[in-house]
Amino acid sequence: MIFEIRYEQLNLRLIIDHDVYEKIVLATQKHFPNEFGGVLVGSYDSRKSATIKGIICPKEYENSPVFFKRYSKFINKQLKKIYSESNGAIYYLGEWHSHPNMVANPSAHDKKSMQKLVTESDLKITNPILLIIGGRKSKLYSRCYLYYGKELLEYQSIKTEKVT
Numbered sequence: 628m629i630f631e632i633r634y635e636q637l638n639l640r641l642i643i644d645h646d647v648y649e650k651i652v653l654a655t656q657k658h659f660p661n662e663f664g665g666v667l668v669g670s671y672d673s674r675k676s677a678t679i680k681g682i683i684c685p686k687e688y689e690n691s692p693v694f695f696k697r698y699s700k701f702i703n704k705q706l707k708k709i710y711s712e713s714n715g716a717i718y719y720l721g722e723w724h725s726h727p728n729m730v731a732n733p734s735a736h737d738k739k740s741m742q743k744l745v746t747e748s749d750l751k752i753t754n755p756i757l758l759i760i761g762g763r764k765s766k767l768y769s770r771c772y773l774y775y776g777k778e779l780l781e782y783q784s785i786k787t788e789k790v791t
C-alpha cells in the first residue's frame with residue numbers, strides 16, 4: 628500500500644508492506660469490538676519516503692470499544708532489540724490503533740496523545756506517523772497521518788498493491 632502526503636513543501640511517501648498490513652488487520656479483528664494497537668517500525672529510505680516494515684503489539688494495555696492505552700515497557704524493550712539487531716536500519720516510526728465500527732479519523736484524544744508522545748516520551752521523534760484502522764470487522768480500512776506542526780496531516784492513498 629502506498630500513501631502520499633502533499634502539504635506545503637512536504638511531498639512525503641509512506642509505504643506499508645502487505646504482510647505488515649495483514650498483521651494489523653488480524654490484530655484488529657482479534658480484539659474486536661475493543662480497540663487495539665501498537666507501534667509501527669520501519670525506516671526512512673530517504674528524507675521523503677518511509678516504509679513501515681513491522682508492528683510491535685503491547686503485552687500490557689487497557690482497552691474498550693472506545694478506548695485504547697498501551698504500556699511501554701515491553702514495546703521499548705522490543706524497539707531496542709529491533710534497532711540493534713538491524714544495525715540501526717529499523718526503528719520507531721509511529722503508532723497505530725483501531726477504531727472498531729467507527730471511521731478511521733483521529734479523535735481529539737488521538738491528537739493530544741500524539742502531541743504528548745512528541746513532547747513527553749523518550750522516543751525522540753518529532754514527526755510520528757499515526758495509522759488508524761476503522762470500519763466493520765469484515766470491511767476494515769485504514770488512514771494514515773503525520774504529526775506535523777501540531778496537526779495531523781493525512782496521507783492520501785495513491786494505489787493499493789502488493790509491495791514486493
Ligand SMILES: [Zn+2]
Binds near residue numbers: 724732734737
Ligand atoms: Zn483513536
